[in-house]
Amino acid sequence: MARDDLPGYLQRLRQAARTGADLSAAQAADAARLLRLDAVTLSLLPTRGPPELLWSDPADALGRALEDLQTTLGEGPTLDAARTGQTVTEADLSTASAARWPLFTPAACDTPARAVIAHPLLLGVVTAGVLTGYRITPGPLPARQRQEITRFARIALDLLLHTPPHALATGTGGPDLHRAEVHQAAGVLSVRLAISIDDALLRLRAHAWRHNQALPDVARAVITGHLRLDSHN
Known part of the structure; x- marks a missing residue:
């Protein structure tokens, strides 16, 4: 699948969502590559507690490690997006203000990650989850890339809404609750x-x-x- 296949990839996922497919229809490795990210995760926001990592590339530990760090430390971009319902970005974790995430930032800098974007999945005013993308190269995400991430996030939310409750609870027949x-x-x-x-x-x-x-x-x-x-x- 070539990089310029993103429109076709999104169209296939839209069609899958229309037929009731869940997040297993979208491969995180393909999404990350086509969105020009090095890792991408989707976390479900439960009624209580921190976001639950639901979907990521099982062959790439970077995204899972960064989401686990945020749960352990109680701060970070995914948690901020879940709390505020606003997109959260950081162009370079290595030069970010220590006041923003005093625990998460130095821990994240021990990984290859440098840039991050956390996009809330909104149902009206309710945040259902967060799509978070990581890059190992610093620098702001171009406007086109951010627009592509937004389009993918909308489709990912449709797929999430089709995920059966028993699959979310048990990890069977669809995406898996990482924790x-x-x-x-x-x-x-x-x-x-x-x-x-x-x-x-x-x-x-x-x-x-x-x-x-x-x-x-x-x-x-x-x-x-x-x-x-x-x-x-």
């Missing part, structure tokens, strides 16, 4: 420590941040019994 293990681990901690799910999630995030670990890795260790979080962890 299912995190929620499972929070449930384990909630029972073990007699605390709320929200407090259990905060405890997981705090441990991941203090020990510079990926949140899914901490969750996996809790589930398998290799890590027992208590007041001393």
Whole structure:
């Protein structure tokens, strides 16, 4: 698929959405390449809690790592777009103001990512999710590229709306909830420590941040019994 195939690619996805297809009809690797991005993710905004990573290229760890960082640290472009309902951009993370994302920015600069755009998926005034794109080269995104991302985001929202609720809950038959293990681990901690799910999630995030670990890795260790979080962890 050549780079100038983007209009045809978007047309095929529009047709897929009309026939009831979900996000599995769109391959993240193709979308990233045609949109001239190095990684692209789509996160679902649940009723409570941070955005849930739902769709990304399984062969590219960059987008997933950056979304996990934001969940662990509680700040970043995807979270800002979800909170404000506005598109969030940063042309160069390496020169960004430390006041904007004091924890996320230095952590993101340890990855190859430099430029980012987070585009909210809006249902009227309600934010249903966020499409986030990353580039490893710094610099502002050209107007045409931003317009293409906006067009893709509209179609991605249509595909998201056709995703069956059971697929979102279980990861079967469609896109996958990337952090299912995190929620499972929070449930384990909630029972073990007699605390709320929200407090259990905060405890997981705090441990991941203090020990510079990926949140899914901490969750996996809790589930398998290799890590027992208590007041001393």
